[in-house]
Amino acid sequence: MSHISLDRVSVEIPIYSGIDRSLKFSLFRSAAGATMFGARSAGGTIGRDRHNRIVVRALDNVTLDIHDGDRVALIGRNGAGKSTLLRVLADVMEPISGTVRIAGRTSTLFNLAGLMDPELSGHDNVYYAGGLIGIPRVRLRQVMPEIAEFAELGDFLHMPVRTYSDGMKVRLGFAIATSIEPDILLMDEVIGAGDAHFVAKAISRAQELYQRSSILVVASHAPELLHGLCNKAVLLERGKVVMTGGLDEVGRVYNENAWTTAEAAPAAAADAEKAAV
């Protein structure tokens, strides 16, 4: 049985780039203005830790339980802590406080395009990037035809990845990462630059995958992806869990409060751009 349990987990990311002085004014302001949805700026809370360093509090006392069969959408504005939370779940980052308990084999689908080497061909990158995320070579050889078919790259599979468009990289990365079968699958904005045809394909492939994985956690701003994959949702705001529940219910609260406001709309557009990178 797979299970994820977080107990009062916090992550603070120290900022070392000598911006100390210029931040004094805005620190004061954001501390005064930070309410649940009233905050004017996106991102975590900026503050100081006990060593008096400037830190971004990316996750703030997050307590969360995810059980077998849960397919969870992480929603929230840019910088709400979605990616950080996924990194904690993936054991890529250890929180500064709190406990994380995870039962089950985890696979992550973060930034696969970034793991590829631009000089290598798509075919060689299957071995390269696949090997990096820990898929054995034997397994990759076995699924190569399947990956080639899913990615629909044709002859480009044998061209260097630097000649690919962002969407093509996303196709290949997604195909590689979904060629294994974890208990817990974590995905972070995986389909950003894909076209509509690819999004539909990706959803059906991910659906197929989560039938075998027992827990799925997805961070995305694409409503069609979330609705295609998830049954539950966690709403994050400034590193805090604001609400958990059914996807529709949480999605409605989020939309009413942030998504549809004039301020959040450009943020969503910027997010789509970011995902394309």
Place this chain on the structure above:
Amino acid sequence: MGTRGGIRDVDAVLSANIEDAATKSAAWRARYDLTEGLKRWSVWSSLAWHDIRIRYTRTMLGPLWITVSMAVFVFAMGFVFSRILNSEIHEYVPFFTAGFLVWGLISGILNEASNTFSQASTIILSVSAPYSMHVYRAVLRQLIIFGHNALVFIGVVVVFGVPVTPATLLFLPALALICVVLAWMNLVVALVGCRFRDLQPIITAVLQLLFFVTPLMWERGLLADKAHPLWVDANPFYHLVDIVRAPLLGKVPSLVTVASVLVMAVAGWYLSYILYVRFRRRVPYWL
């Protein structure tokens, strides 16, 4: 499950017992990182070869450029400095080549060490895998370069008739030993270097100085104060170089040198381990 049968056991390799890892102490995690990293040799060895291939992509000679540039440098310097120092060219060129070969390994590792983790930041921030893999990868990458440079030394052995004795074989264990030392140095520099970005220029400057201070271009015997050249004997890099250089020239390295390198290996790893236990978890925050 159809075609996907048997995958589950394969997956066990990837993310073995994350639950265990998450609840273990920092010391356990540091040890796990170092040993599990070693076990994944197939990953880091292919990454190291990959680094070399990528560096020479679209060149005619490929990695042989390493050999060519080494050959040109060594013969030019050997010719000039044997004149300046008034040494016999048949003795000076093998001495300089052997020393420079080992120095290339040491300086190559230390020069790139502070970027070890930051270069791998995409991997570190997307996949839960031991960070030590990147250190082993960096050491092996420099060893591969060393292998290409060694071809030049073989040429020198043939041309200048360097004696090949039973002691020559000692270079293999000596090389392995200095790699153990260089691995902890790489780990420490990688760790400190990803937090303090000033480390890189400092190391470059120090290595430049060390190249002249360490007996590489000149022999220890040439010094005016022959009796107690403490500033030579207290230089750890002299011993790191000489433990490999002596066998390459057909001689047995001195006992002081062997003892110094052994102490460096054991004490160095002990201290690095303590440092790693303390700071390993901060690495993703520092990237």
